[in-house]
Amino acid sequence: MTAPLFAPGYLLLRDAVSTPRSYQSDAALGLSEAAPRALPQDFFVALASSVIDGGVVVKVLLTAGLWLAGWGAARLAATVLPAAGLAGQFVAATLAVWNPYVAERLLQGHWSLLLGYGCLPWVAVAMLGLRASMSWGALGALVFWIALAGLTPTGLVLAATVALVCVAVAGQGLSRFWCAAVGLGAAVVAALPWLVAAAVARSLSSSQDPAVGAFAARAEPGLGTLFSLAGLGGIWNSDAVPGSRTTLFAVVATAVLVGVVVLGLPAAVRRPAAVPLLVLAGVAVVVPALMATGPGLVVTEAVIHTLPGLGIVRDGQKWVALAMPGYAVAGAGAVLALRRIPAAATAAVCCAALLAVLPDLAWGVGGKVSAVQYPPGWARVAAMVNADPRPVAVLPVDSMRRFDWAGEAPVLDPLPRWVRADVLSTGDLQIGSRTVYGEGRRARDVQELLLRGVDQNLLADAGVGWVVVESNGSTERLALPVAYTDEDVTLYRVGGSAPAAEGRTIVLIAHLAWLAMLVAGAGVALHHRFRRR
Structure with a gap:
């Protein structure tokens, strides 16, 4: 599934961005106008x-994340349904890793969400x-x-x-x-990076358009949303779907x-230990389906307007991840359903069927998830x-690029x-x-100033130090001093500056609290494991 990524290069696909080096910039700490959606990941x-x-x-x-999903599903099956044995664990692992949710989130570039997804069965086992x-x-x-699932706010809520x-x-x-106190306490500490950043930067606004309808779950061919x-x-993004799910074959795959x-x-x-997970799986399917209905969209939008911090709920389909632990346990139970057939044979058929109905997940979802070179x-x-x-303005104006x-x-x-600098981004x-x-x-x-062709002094007064035009072969030039240019990118020196964001110290402390919890939890768990051995 991930083999093409291990060629030289970087993951660069829709929301997934990796670069040779990242820095503790204001944006990386959530001290910008945008809501802190990628903390403490950045x-x-x-x-x-x-x-x-x-x-x-x-x-x-x-x-x-993908490895943990399969391994954790097997461990969860062994904990909750030991009678299923190794055969049931194979089914649980296959179902957890080889499914449309993983394929679609890979294509959408949600690598950190998949890491949180992989933590869910381990949270249940613990x-x-x-x-x-x-x-x-x-x-x-x-x-x-x-803490590990809390690399993103969504992963933390799931865990x-x-x-x-x-x-x-x-x-x-x-x-x-x-x-419950331990679980909630750990979640609160893991949430400190984005809670503190949002409070310091005042980046949560009820005036923003939540665009709930654009991010609602989508029905596939031959299937209703449910x-x-x-x-x-x-x-929600029909372009981030493997080819086998874009035809009526999706009906067969879902049935399997x-x-x-x-x-x-x-x-x-x-x-008894499986029942809460099975109930959660049902809720995780039904509620996003209801959110995609007309009344559901109205209610969701009203909730987000009232509590802007709940903007993460608008992508309803991502919450289906909560069904995975229950699905894995039920999948493991399949080897116990047909008592006249050896468990190993039942497991082999189930695993082969799950693989066969989603063949394009192999090799980076058909080669689409691969490494690229800058x-x-x-x-x-x-x-x-x-x-x-110094602050950087960027053209073209869209947040998404095609290179x-x-x-x-x-x-x-x-x-x-x-x-290291603050890059001005609209987020449109x-x-x-x-x-x-x-x-x-x-x-x-600032981008309106650039598009109007204003002079260097006005841009500098607006706090712009650099302008980068990601040209992708374009030869169009701005009337600004050129610091570097080639066919792919042009850098203009403007010379303006802006004060650094306030509150870096307290936000850094919040991030270090999350990191300390991550390290301490791992240390305690490993120490106890080695002592027991």
Whole structure:
């Protein structure tokens, strides 16, 4: 699935952006006009890329997320449904890794979301362990997996939800109250980076258009929205869908995946530890389907206007990730459904069927998820800006770019993650014929100045130090002093400056609290494991 990424180069596909080096810029710490959607991810990648090439960091984390999803699903099946044995674990692992949700999020470039997705079965295993018997190892593991999933706000919400659902399981270990307290406490600490950044930068605004309809779950051919979601598909972006899901073959694929789950459901539902996960799976399918209806869109939009921090809920299909732990357990139960057939044979048929109905997930979703090389000029421009990190304005004005050297799919502008300076970005997103406006009001004002062709002094007065035109072969030039140019990118020196954002210290402390929890949780879990051995 990830082999093409391990060629030399960088992951650059839609929302996925990796660069040789990232920095602790104001934007990386969430101190910009935009809502802090990628914290503490940007902080962590900037920290890691100071030691290891940033492209390698992203590739490793993405691959680890998928590996953890399969391994964790097998561990969860062994914990909840031990009678299924190794055969059931194979089905659980295959179902968790080889499904439309993974394919579509790979194509959308949501590598950090997939890392959080991979943590979900581990969160369930850790919480179930705490409910079974008080263990410092399980406690440390729970804290670690919640922190790791918290690399993005969405991953954190997913992990906290799974943890709290598993509290409902009966057990003789840590009480429900204390299990819930530990789960919520870990989630709050993991949320500090984006909570503090949003408060300091005042970046959450109820005046923004939530564009809920543009991000609602989408029905696939031959399937309604509900059945598309039940088959773990239905992402809002029809371009980020594997080819096999764009025809009526999607009906067959959904029938196979749901069929494996339904086959094992009777065996799974008899295990009390599985029931909360199965209920969560049902809710994770039904609620996003309701959110995509007319009344659902109205309610969701009203909620986001009232509480702007809940803007992350608008992409309804991503919450289907919560179905994965329950689906994995039910899939493992499929090997117990046909008692006259050996479990190994049932597992082989189930795994082969799951693979066969989504053949284009192999080899980077048919080669679409692969490594690309930046043109040499990009590194030169980044080095010049980093030597004098003044605010940067960028043309063209769209947040998404199409580069001949990066493939057919659009990509987010890589420049903000490659330079120390503040890169002015509107965050505007074009979805079909509709423009979803972002929070970058200052960037929008500066770009209007650029498009009107104003002189250098006016741009400098507006706080612009550099202008970068990502030309992709264009020869059009601005009436500004040229610092560097080639066929791919042009850098203009303007000379303006702007004061650094306030609150960096307190936001850095919040990020370090998350990092400390991540390291401490891993340390406690590993120490207990080695002591037990």
